[in-house]
Amino acid sequence: MLEVSINKTMGNFSLHSSFSSDRGVLGILGSSGCGKSLTLKCIAGLHSPDKGKIKLNGKELFNSDVKVNIPPRKRNIGYVFQNYALFPHLTVYKNIAYGVKHLDKKIRHDKVIEMIGKMQLSGFENRYPSQLSGGQQQRAALARTLITDPELLLLDEPFSALDSHIKHLLEKELLSVIRNNYHGIVLLVTHNIEEAYRLCDRILIFDKGRSIQIGSKEEIIRSPSTLTAARITGCKNYFDVDIIGEEDGCFITKSKGLILRASKTAAEVQSKMVAGVRAHDLHISSKFTNELNTFECEIIEKIEGIFSTSIIVNCEGNIFQVEVSKHNCPHLMGCKCKKLMLHIPEDRVFLVKGDQNERI
Numbered sequence: 001m002l003e004v005s006i007n008k009t010m011g012n013f014s015l016h017s018s019f020s021s022d023r024g025v026l027g028i029l030g031s032s033g034c035g036k037s038l039t040l041k042c043i044a045g046l047h048s049p050d051k052g053k054i055k056l057n058g059k060e061l062f063n064s065d066v067k068v069n070i071p072p073r074k075r076n077i078g079y080v081f082q083n084y085a086l087f088p089h090l091t092v093y094k095n096i097a098y099g100v101k102h103l104d105k106k107i108r109h110d111k112v113i114e115m116i117g118k119m120q121l122s123g124f125e126n127r128y129p130s131q132l133s134g135g136q137q138q139r140a141a142l143a144r145t146l147i148t149d150p151e152l153l154l155l156d157e158p159f160s161a162l163d164s165h166i167k168h169l170l171e172k173e174l175l176s177v178i179r180n181n182y183h184g185i186v187l188l189v190t191h192n193i194e195e196a197y198r199l200c201d202r203i204l205i206f207d208k209g210r211s212i213q214i215g216s217k218e219e220i221i222r223s224p225s226t227l228t229a230a231r232i233t234g235c236k237n238y239f240d241v242d243i244i245g246e247e248d249g250c251f252i253t254k255s256k257g258l259i260l261r262a263s264k265t266a267a268e269v270q271s272k273m274v275a276g277v278r279a280h281d282l283h284i285s286s287k288f289t290n291e292l293n294t295f296e297c298e299i300i301e302k303i304e305g306i307f308s309t310s311i312i313v314n315c316e317g318n319i320f321q322v323e324v325s326k327h328n329c330p331h332l333m334g335c336k337c338k339k340l341m342l343h344i345p346e347d348r349v350f351l352v353k354g355d356q357n358e359r360i
């Protein structure tokens with residue numbers, strides 16, 4: 001178990017990071033400059049927090065109250081950076097052996113060969129980093145870290161230096177390598193919600209130096225706690241609403257001409273809130289229906305993607321983006337009609353507090 005509760009000021013930036021994580025992959029998500037890497041560096045011991053505590057599997061790594069600050073090399077933490085940080089003048093074999101140079105020669109050799117096999121680098125032992133592909137460099141960097149048996153693995157945007165077409169393949173590969181060979185705690189920093197969703201069990205969201213929400217990925221997508229958390233996790237539709245009543249376990253909300261039902265999930269509801277709904281949770285149809293939370297809407301624009309189309313509609317004065325799969329709704333693609341029915345499932349509408357500072 002990793003427990004972090006730290007404060008640090010760097011120039012005019014203040015970090016307040018507080019979360020805990022057990023085994024499995026925790027994705028750290030947030031916009032640029034919000035303190036993700038700084039948090040990792042504090043955990044690894046490369047920066048010292050001004051105040052707070054860091055505990056790993058019951059061992060105190062940092063505690064400002066009793067002046068504990070274990071040096072980085074004694075923390076038993078593996079750190080893989082964006083650019084892999086392999087030694088350019090050492091071969092793959094020597095790069096991997098570097099982390100266990102204190103071991104007896106024979107034991108060290110056996111360990112390095114075993115790790116080279118696990119990371120599918122057999123045959124590349126004598127190559128230099130410049131003679132490897134991005135994926136091979138990434139696996140060599142991971143091998144060099146995992147050979148030290150770290151209790152915690154920190155991955156700071158390990159895919160950012162790769163082309164997008166091989167990124168997907170390498171993500172899958174990295175994940176299976178980690179799942180098969182590593183059973184500790186993994187923190188993975190990423191900008192990308194899709195990547196976080198594919199690779200992680202839980203997600204931690206950062207905003208302006210603060211950790212603002214942690215939970216299972218399903219929970220974070222279903223119920224973001226703030227407008228920023230909704231936006232960072234890719235929500236396209238949000239609008240101001242007044243809460244005008246309650247009925248059958250739902251809030252009745254009003255936004256311009258739209259009276260919308262929202263399941264009661266928000267912890268604290270005030271009279272004015274922001275309602276959000278994800279583009280892929282909305283349904284549109286050309287057939288008229290009287291179903292609850294279903295409204296007539298007018299098509300403003302269609303933005304065609306490879307596999308799906310974004311349909312922008314005006315519904316009672318509110319603009320919604322709806323994601324429609326081309327495969328499932330081919331009839332909507334060629335549809336020339338201007339009016340459609342928009343269904344907004346009540347259990348997919350979340351309510352968060354409005355904050356003008358959080359608007360884009």
Ligand SMILES: Nc1ncnc2c1ncn2[C@@H]1O[C@H](COP(=O)(O)OP(=O)(O)OP(=O)(O)O)[C@@H](O)[C@H]1O
Nearest residue numbers: 010011013030031032033034035036037038039191
């Ligand atoms: N050594 C430093 N000296 C002064 N300020 C720093 C230092 N390192 C980081 N910062 C500041 O701390 C803030 C957080 O930086 P951090 O690297 O943690 O961001 P991040 O969330 O990882 O961003 P990105 O996703 O762009 O890598 C930034 O405003 C940055 O300018």
